[in-house]
Amino acid sequence: MAIDADSEARETARHWSIWLARTSLVLGILTVGGALLGAIGAGERWWSLDVGMQALTGTFFLGLITLILALLILVYYRRKGGRIVLVTVLALILSGGYVGYIGYHIAKASSLPMIHDISTDLENPPQYVTLSLRQDNYADIPGRGDPEYAGLDAFERWQVMHREGYPDIETLRFDKPVAEVIEEAEEIAIANEWKVATADTENGRLEATDTVALLKFKDDVVVRAIPDASGEGSIVDIRSVSRFGLSDIGVNAKRIRTFSAQLKDRLGS
Incomplete structure (x- = not known):
């Protein structure tokens, strides 16, 4: 019975790790996709530039959350299988790349005078x-x-x-x-x-x-x-x-x- 309980616990943990990894990937895709949609839509004037900037701001925070989630998954579930690691790394690349890109521009803006x-x-x-x-x-x-x-x-x-x-x-x-x-x-x-x-x-x-x-x-x-x-x-x-x-x-x-x-x-x- 103890062996069955251990197996069940491991299977439950694996189930959660797969679910979390997939969730992080979906969030990473939503981050980049939402940013592109917001920017392109504003550029084509489907909506205002203010809405486009709000989309970039919102997806930045979404990307930040996704980045943190992906890092936690890698720390706690990296031994649960190669597929989990691969999916999480993809989420990490998407969210980390976007957050880094926006973060670079934020840092650049803070180093320059607030004039246009x-x-x-x-x-x-x-x-x-x-x-x-x-x-x-x-x-x-x-x-x-x-x-x-x-x-x-x-x-x-x-x-x-x-x-x-x-x-x-x-x-x-x-x-x-x-x-x-x-x-x-x-x-x-x-x-x-x-x-x-x-x-x-x-x-x-x-x-x-x-x-x-x-x-x-x-x-x-x-x-x-x-x-x-x-x-x-x-x-x-x-x-x-x-x-x-x-x-x-x-x-x-x-x-x-x-x-x-x-x-x-x-x-x-």
Whole structure:
């Protein structure tokens, strides 16, 4: 009877381990599948970007729960059979990969200023004419009420955070006329698959929109070129602003750096 009881206990434990392993795999699939569905749906505008972001947030926590469950299964039931281990490892890969991916971006965002408007000129940022600057552009700049930013308005707090976070984003100068700069800028924008809204060689202005990621975030870019003191060269400033969100996770700064390098390659630094 004792032997039968031990066998029954082992069979019960094995049954639970298989059930838990399968559950973890299902949760792992739901994590990745839900994240993809939420992102693609928001990108295709089946629902709003807010809903898409909520889906990513929810699946992150689901993935975290699944990751913990899978680790516990491996610790307690790893000797119950190769199939249980295989199923659990698959769940671990799905949930761990997703949680790690989102966690990386969260960590990256926390290391950068909470801003989404990046410009090479902080005193007089290039202005949009054809495109429109989001109405809440400076509405949620952090630091309101913080002693560190005492006496500074939202625009001034943005300037301080920008300088600290992106000291390398600077005005460009070329020994080329304004019209040529804008012509080259337009060619680069088209090559980068941006949607060009205007390329005004006479007034030295390019405006375009770049679409990024599965959620198809839209970021608006303006390039301003004015004659330098000699009248033969150009002073060029670039601004890139996200239409959605508080932090751009460094995307706009990266875009400006890349575009600046491309422009230098064509026009000479």
